[in-house]
Amino acid sequence: MGLNPYVRVRVSQVKQGFTRGGSLSRVLSAAMAAAVAAAGRPSEICEGSARHAPWSAPRTMRWMVAATVAAWVLGSGLPLAGEVAAAGLLLSLALVCLLPRAWTVSLGVLLAAMSAGALRGPTEPWWTAPPKPVALSIEGRVLRGCDGHGEFVRCVVATEAMGTVSLRAPIGRCEAAPGDRITAIVSAKPVVPWRNPPIEDPSMQSLRRGVAWRLETARCVVTGREAGALDLLRREARRARRSVDSALRRSLPADGAARAVALLFGDERGLDEATVEAFRETGLAHLLAVSGAHVAVVLRATGAAVLWLCNRLRWLAARGLGWRCARVLPLPLAGFFVMMTGESPASVRALVSGVAVALLSLWGRRARALDVLALTVLSMALIEPALTHDLGLQLSAVATAALVARADVEAAPKITQWSKIALAWVLGALRATVRVGLAVSPLLALRFGRAPALATLANLVAAPLAELVALPLSLVTAVVAMLSPTLASPLAWVTGHSLSALFSLAAWAQRVPLASTAWTTPTAAQAAVATAALVAFATLRWRARAAVVVAAAAAIASMEGRLRSEQSAHGELRVTALDVGQGDAIVVDLPDGRSMLIDAGGALHGEADPGATVVVPWLRATRRTELAVVALTHPHPDHGGGLRAVFEGVTVREFWETGQGGALAMGGFYREAVTAAQRRGAMRREAAALCGAHPMGAVTVTVLAPCPTMNPEVAPNDASLVLRLDHGRASALLPGDLEAAGERALLSRLAPVTLLKVGHHGSRTSSTEAFLGALRPQVALVSSGHPSPFNHPHPVVVERFARRGVPLRRTDWEGMVAVTLRRDGGYE
Template identity: 40%
Template sequence: MMEMGWRVAANPPAAARRSLAQVRVCRGAESGALLGTGDGVPRLDPHLVLAALAAFSAPLALHPLPAALTLGLVLALLSRQLSRRLLLCGVLLALVGALRARRALDTARRDHDRVVAGLEEPARCVLEGVVATSPVVLRTHAGEGPPASDARFELRVEGSDCEEGSMGRVPSGALVRIYGAPEDLVRGDRVEVVAGVAPVRLFHNPGLPDPYVRVVLTSITASGGAVDVLRLARGTGLSAWIDAARIHVRRRIDATYAADAAPYARALVLGETDLPDDERDAFRRSGLAHLLAVSGTHLVIAVLALVTALRALMCRIPWLSARLDVGRISALIGAVASWLYADFAGGGGSAYRAAAMMSFALLVRAFGRWPSGLRCFAWSLLGGVLLEPLALCDLSFALSVAATAGLLVAASPLRRLVQGRPLIVKVMLLSCGATVAAVVACAPILLGVGPELPILGVVANMLASPVGELVALPVCLVHAVLAWMPSAEQGAAMVGGGALLVVRALAQAAAESPWSALALPPPTVWQLGVMAVGAVAIALRHPPRVVAIVAAAGLLGFELLARVQGAPSGELRVTVLDVGQGDAMLVDLPDGRLMVVDGGGFVGSPLDPAERVVLPVLRHRRRHRVDIALLSHPHPDHYTGLLTVLERVPVGELWTSGLALSWGKKSRLGRAFRDAEGKGTTLRTAEDLCGAHAAGEGTIEVLGPCPSFVPEREANDNSLVLRIRLGDRAVLLTGDAEREQEKSLLAREGERLAADLLKVGHHGSRTSSSPAFVAAVAPELAVASCGVRNRFGHPHPQTVRTFELAGVPMLRTDRGGALVWWTDGEVVASERP
């Protein structure tokens, strides 16, 4: 039978108990005990094992084979020390959770498809509904003058009326994210919104997280910018009051903090992180991003401070402290305050997990028992995955779980390490040890979402954490309740803002160092399984050296496998990436070289497809160098992401038609090309590219524009067109070629255009893919790169009909995501994520 999650307190007679409680509580005897692991807690706690097994629900749903094998090995290790009943219970929770997760993912896919079917093009709609989430205020940091401001919120749609000519309506019950709203909205407000609405972009690509997980976790299927928002009725209730408090605190921050400190205060207090990109990158590279997030640590500090203050206040009231255990009363209030604070601070996954852990501990104390931090952590994890089987896919929740686990594991060794040492040495060792424990535990997650680990984070945290957590956090929180005392409020703003600016300076200094971060590839799901099994083996006291050797061999073996799979040799592989309305492709050539064709891009949007898709896929495939970067033609939906690739990744050659060079070296592309040449990239144009180029046993044929670009033609009809052959198989990449260039290709190349795979020109517009051209190519498969938020109607029904009449299946990246096509010169295969 599982042990209880607490230690029962002594039970003296009532009068003595009240006296003892008064002495112990009012003299602070229980300070620090709320989250202690306590003596006698087993190293392999059954509650924690149950929670960890239940957490397998997400891996089983998303990666069944590696997750099942990992779970089997973990069970084999645990079966010798824990009851089969406990393990069976954990496995059942994991399986039921996995089934729930798969069902939720299927529902999310259907919901998104329903919105896509109703809004094939962005439409102006009048939406009526209820504000479902706490509005988040964003600041735009572009241009001169103060930042522009607007709010973002989610609207639960109850009715919609879209403009004439749109394909349908926004389904009732859909959750739509609205940008550009007033800042004074609160949850429960009934509003009428006029907005341009479109389905949310979901980039579905090989090796990257399933984008429908995001739909499950947020329920958001569409988004748009508000043209007008009319409040029909005000919201009431606790949520509305909390949002009203957020509005008040936000206004006081803007009114009293220095302009450069206010964004950091809003991030710390309200969870509204909208810093400029360079500052956000500085905090990430320095390992100090957690100091600006509403993290679990911040919630624990805030709630424990409140509980301590309440206990101290009630201890000053003799008649109250003599009759009641004021520690239990303050703990009960703190348990409620944990959830209120998590909601007030933005409701992130880490805040809610910490609130669960904190409230478990405080409720146990409120019932007169001493809590175990390990058990409280286990129940907060179990509660999270039972409520949402995909909870571990929420980044903030996962980081919070990993960091807390790392700290719990390191707690005993750190206590032994600092025992008997001077205070200053003890503080430094604890700070350093806690940072290392958290970073090591979070490393697999951090590498999964970014290219680097903040190796200077240990030093940076030793300097910045005391300023951020012991000065900035408490002062900024106190500032939130000082509006009634203007002088004190202004003083708190100066002190808190100054502390935040010190943290910013430390982050920038650490980030500027060339040794601030260590670039590592993201772990594969198989490597994560090895880490999980190794962690369990260590917890079961298997010989650490043996475990380390076996785990290292497993990690190395799967790393070699990932590198072989990411850079195949002797075959031709074309990956048409899902980058929305744009083009981006990876071509693995038969000689092992890598070609990147275009990089996607969105006009007027800060979203960079290279950051979201191209670079993460390259990291997943262990590709640290691009041999050939090819720009088909100089339009932003093709070159924006490619410029980021040129900036971030070593590139051997840059192929272009030459049209962009005619615009001069001062143009955006001209400057980018010049910078690339300065880094050693060879620039080649159609004049010396036209013709055949060897690629191992394959051949790259540049078919147009040849012998050079035609100045009288539009950029689309000057697209660099490639035919890549291996054996009897070929692929034709046409850029945005339209009718004019297609006619030239037909006249000059004729039957040489034949290919097994055709990348459809110009996203499937009606000005491309003429019946004669499609007949000449005679592909077995065609793919159009297009997005759900395009106003051009791509692919055009006429083009779709052309391929139907030719008997050629045409896949679309906006329906099903990316396409991976490969051949060994004889056999052809393809798959989608």
């Protein structure tokens, strides 16, 4: 059966668009129109769809492409079951085929994109039981060079037995480059994300990229080389990066060189923590990350130089090829620069967009920025779905979309007076920064729970200073310094002062009151509604904007009310063990709405800080922005390593601890936590003042040990702060890491409990028969690593609870565990 006349007309429009130099928007519009019309043939299931008018306006098409990409990205972040996603696809098909209005077709396309993204979105971990660490010998091929991270280097290695793995080695002990074949004796640990709904562990991104194992080695040996063309380019890019670093260090002071490296390559290792925090809090962190702006600067600078040179070559100038050279020749250099910076998704996106614009320009086609952006992001997401979860790519795409969305409809004013030109430039820059700030605010609030209040004003000055002055000067200084350090001296002086001005601006903005505004972390649905409202607000007429704002506010408020209701303890006592790996972080929700935090986990063996990556994000996401009490049971890093992030991230009224850390003059994480508590105004109380009962509404919190005073000579585990919680006939005991000696000392003060938090993560030195006999718990929960480096909980302890018929709730098996204790003595 042939095409109907309407389809033939649309197909001819597609052909004309390609042959007559039509814009990409019109070609895409006609192609989609032809596809929709073709679906209306009687032989297809969408019978009758051809009578619906398809979209033909370029502006509508551009927004439709952008919205489809956004829906696909949003869907890929939703952990929907396959059946739900499949049902979404069927529903979208029904909307497109059965309902006779154009807006239902649009809704159907968006729903289909979201469902398709969900089918390729986050998946459950690949194991059925927590695997154990293993030691073995591996052989593999380096995919990414071994780049330094503090005292270690990290490589991405392809192996036959374990697939793609991440390898960590001490600095100087694994000098491998892309394409090298290596051997090493390694300790292999599986990538096991911490499971604490509704937040997601960052290590899920490793699994999405196919990296399921983290390896550690003391030394690797390069045994050969299998370098292809891409590997050779990456190898040369690493050499060039080191040359640039050396040139900057020779020509600039130590602090200036570190700033230039951070600005050029996004390498923050040479900067102090306070400087990095200043950029984050003031909304300038994107200046210290390789983004599309870096690639754009390289393309524009090299393009201008190539155009100047080509126009002076008579043969090229006579044939009008100068502009073609300026379009094409900068691309290889920009690609090499992207390799030098580590190939971040945001820089790759900018490079691909640059290539697309150049090709379309050479082909004689008009390339609209929003079309190129949407198709670039969609193509990258289809090739590598894990990229949709990369924050850098998300921010880059959203910010770029906000900048270019209205570029086609805002005509440049015809101004000849310099004063008016300057005013127009300032107003245009202000509008652009406001658009970008509003566009990325839902994403920043979703990821970090805060949005910089001064971001618009700070970026108005800092962005031009960085991208038009400091960044080009740093790049030129490095190039000239590699050729002649003497010639680079004047440039280095100017570069150093421009960098000082930029970093001083960030430090000044941080000192301004309310420089960074803490938000309640929105849910993904709330962020999606806010983003949709911002898009609608930017595109609709003024009369419709008020309705959009009211509808969005009502939807977000409704979602907020439902979330707070779900998180409320509803007059009962709830004990939640967060999944922080090998450590403890226990949240206690009291019936009156207040909350306590007992310990905050800690980083072991170079892992991420669970206080910053789990505890604080979870507290914000579940609307616990104030804690009545934060307690440190004993000064060990797996219990207190995350406390500093907690004190800095939420409001804390009281800080309870044993006082042993102060008596032993401990530093490190303990000193950082105490300092942070004092700085944030938390009242510090030690064991001597805590022993006894503390009524907290309908719950009585009793400190049983170390009482009456803390003995600094006792081992920290046996000097743990032991808390008993009584709620009517229900009770819970939280013994910290109490071991056998501490349990014996406490036996005379023990009474039966409903819930027992198993001491010392289930070590066989704890949970003795006498201790369990005195407590007679109805249910027990244990917080341990998965896999645990200490074999916790120990099989002997597991057998003790099983023999007594006590259900054992385990974070290594279940992830986050919550137990609600009712006043009548029951639990659920």
